Amino acid sequence: MKKFKINKVDSFEENPTDRQERISWWSQEKLRNAKVMVVGAGAIGNETLKNLALLGVGNIFIVDFDIISTSNLSRTVLFRKNDVGKKKAEIAAERVKELAFNDDIKIDWFHGDLVWDLGTGIYNEMDLVLGCLDNVEARMSINRQCWLIKTPWIDSGMYELGMRVEFYNPPEVPCYQCNLTPNQIANSNKRYSCDYAKLKAFEEDKMPTTQITSAIVSAIQVQEAIKYLCDQEVAFGKKIYFQGKNNDFDILSKRVNDSCNAHASYPEVIDITIDITNTLKDLLLYISDNKLSKELASLDLRGDRTFVKKAYCRTCQSEIKIMRPTFRIDAEEFICANCRNGGHSYSNTDMNLETAKEIQEVFNLENTDEELLNYTLEQLGVPHMQIIAVLSKDNNYKYYKLSDNKILKSIN
Ligand SMILES: [Zn+2]
Ligand SMILES: [Zn+2]
Structure with missing residues (x-):
């Protein structure tokens, strides 16, 4: 019996982005030139960075203040057992570089506290900010800075098998803070004393969740990012919501809060x-x-x-x-x-x-x-x-x- 002869390598198989570039509206060049900041290199951040690297996003800036612990290893595709005790931002940056097919990819990282150590001028240089965080204080900080210099950002969050993604495009309201309750805003200060010194014993609540939920939430977050960077329509100010327990998927409108104090921006x-x-x-x-x-x-x-x-x-x-x-x-x-x-x-x-x-x-x-x-x-x-x-x-x-x-x- 005669076997089919298959050409091992055709020219299109030499292009790592061949399949995605077949999408009618795709622009690999726009992704290559995009500057994207990823805040948080934990469970969601690992997935988001992996996705950005495989899609060929050309300039990635990683921010995290944490070190890798054993409990991270079941949810972080970029980290290995030997990485425990090392800086999340640095190791994530090294692994993204290894993973990227594009040798020209530019990856910067910063090990520090997002709220206090990173100035608004850095946000000013980004096309898009992706929040991969687990606390309200850091999200409020990103939201405020993005509004000050009008840089769009995509928030993500998860709990057990549930997740949400929200895309904000300042100065278009609502913003992230519009939908926080006074209680949530008050609780965002819980790592400080009432006169704003740091409390030694403070530890952030740990989220019950799995690798699967972080993979799903990141996939949706990065897909929204890619659509935006390729000039496609996205739903600003809405909540994309998925509850994996009963497979309930929905897109919800968020309310504009006229007394929200996070909408200021710099005139010049x-x-x-x-x-x-x-x-x-x-x-x-x-x-x-x-x-x-x-x-x-x-x-x-x-x-x-x-x-x-x-x-x-x-x-x-x-x-x-x-x-x-x-x-x-x-x-x-x-x-x-x-x-x-x-x-x-x-x-x-x-x-x-x-x-x-x-x-x-x-x-x-x-x-x-x-x-x-x-x-x-x-x-x-x-x-x-x-x-x-x-x-x-x-x-x-x-x-x-x-x-x-x-x-x-x-x-x-
Ligand atoms: Zn607001
Ligand atoms: Zn004394």
Whole structure:
């Protein structure tokens, strides 16, 4: 019997993206040029990164502050047993590079706290942000920053066999925060004391779920991303919902909350050559020297981050020098060493918080002492590539984007 002769390799079989490029509206070039930030390299993030790499998305930026633990291994396609104890963002970046058929793929990663360490200027450079997170605080942070500079983002979430995907396109409302209850917003602060220092014992709730649910939610998230990047229609501000227990699939409308406070955006952003390794004095001189904000311009961190100069012990009221932003303070530091040795520990109700510390949030050359003027912006708590608000003497705001201080690590 004569066998069919099959050509082993035809030219189309040499193109790794041949099958997807046969889709009528597909643009491999658009995917190759796209800049996508993936926040969270856990269960959903692993699947999302794998999908982006296999689809040929050309520029991927991975953010996570966590390290790999044994309990991650059953849900993370990019991690191996030997990776336990290593940084999630770094290992994910290495594996995505291995997986990608495209040698030109550019992968950056950042090991740090999304809420406090990553400035809005980074979001400004992205075409799309994919949230692969498990907590409301980080989602609110992404949402706010994406609104400030109008970068679209896709949120994802899961619980047991249920999942949801929501695509937000600022300034088109609703936003993510529009549908949060006051209780959810209040609970998003639970890793802090009531004066915003970090609580030592805090641990995020662990989600009951499986690898299958993270694979499904990521597949839908990335499919929406691909459609968007290839200029196809997507449903902004809707919830794509799937409950795997009874195979219930639905698309739900989300409500617009007119009193939501997350819809602000920057009118205009000016690039400057100062970065966070410069001192506060460098920044204030630069801005007045360049006549950008005229004389006596102030760096205004109100509503964003607070710098604590000193505190008064919650037990004996003695003075404690701190000189750090609140998010870098452990709440226990509000008790002096003597009282701590005497067995006292921190409690939110010890004394009036308003009088318990001396803070500064607005900084100019007149109101700031020399010691603080010589602090770097990083020491002051300003994150990498932040867009900072500067208030002029005549009460006008301008927004400046700090330059890149090469904090992002690249995989070559
Ligand atoms: Zn909103
Ligand atoms: Zn004390």
